[in-house]
Amino acid sequence: MIGVPQGLFVTGSDTGIGKTFVGCALLSAWRAEGLAPQPRKPVESGCPERDGTLFPEDGAALTAAAGLPATAVEQVTPWRFPDALAPDQAAARQGVRLTVAQLAQACETPGNAPRLVEGAGGFYSPLCGDGLNADLAQALGLPVLLVAEDRLGVLNTCLLTLEALERRGLQLAGIVLNRRRADTDALLDNAGALTRYTAAPILSLPEGIAPQDATQKLSIWKSSWRMPPSPGVTSSRV
Template identity: 75%
Template sequence: MSPTQTGAPPQGLFVTGTDTGVGKTFVSCALLELWRDRGLRPQPRKPVESGCPPGPDGLRPEDGLNLTHAAGLPDTAIEQVTPWRFPDAIAPDQAAANQGVRLTIAELAAACAADGTGPRLVEGAGGFYSPLCADGLNADLAEALGLPVLLVAEDRLGTLNTCLLTLEALERRGLQLAGIVLNRRRTDADPRLDNAAALRSRTSAPIIESAEGIARAALAQKLSTSKLSGRTPPEDSRS
């Protein structure tokens, strides 16, 4: 039976990283555009964002707006995509506390609810075990939502440790790894470095290699030809 036949919420992904600044939003936007090209109506969520600069209509959540536009939604949809926005460029739990706000996992999970018209893409903030709100981590939100997890990591020396630690954390929490995107951001990396091969020997999940400066459409093409392309209905039958 499909998720809609069982009454379950539409499938989707929880996008997390091994750290902050590894390219989660870029990868998320590529996925949203891929799903739109397939006739789906994706529903992005980044429920809390810190480091938001002031704009004409209040604090401007850059990541949330990028997700909103990639999903083909109007700017007004940001109220659903990123309902909590804070100015301080620090961890969201601290940024919220500085504004006298106490956020909880239950509130964030409720804000990630979708109306059933398309797959959800929920992007966390920082790494998988980074604090997200007063009572939990990104990992706790992922567990509350129960979505398969897409891990984004910078493709550099040392990333195997953080990737494998995250994979162990996912297994301990009973969460499914949808895939790993390795984003090579440094041009001076040793060309013999092969994190993808090392990870493929340790997981059967898709490993997608990206690079700084790659066009979003090119990344979407890589994603579309991987097993990851079938993570959302009605695409499961094609994977």
């Protein structure tokens, strides 16, 4: 039987770089192994209104990828705000002040199934009234998966994030370099450059990769993660 992790905190080098896409692919990979993963994105801003309520698009995508009923999005993303701002600012505009403790409590899941917690924006982006994404990751104590856009200049952000993880005593599970622009120079080799500075496993996703192909790549790659399995939790695959 293959040991599976207790969960992951998915963070980014920036906002809009594909954290949810990668998270959904990972949830699908876990489900293919017979697991019942539990996603959480406790706060989401920039939510459009649908049928009189704010609709968390990222939270809904994670809910669907985990194979949960649509109504489960209420637990996946309990706090939603309309303004496309950092969550702490979006909440403040609605007269709400969230805390790291509240968000951490919202990330609790039943049973021993692996959980996937997605932050908002980059690792040091403000998340709530008293903390950053980094503070929530530290409160949860989960290994961190860093998603970064595979573009020129991202090495600086990646290395700063790795240094921040080390300072906070958090474990880096791996790095996903997500290429999002078709005009990116084909000679660019961020993955190769990063191997000079970290022994963490690195996965490169090509521009325009289909969700099912990303799931397949993540399913194979995650066996190289540097993280402990959750006690008593195993995959149904031998």
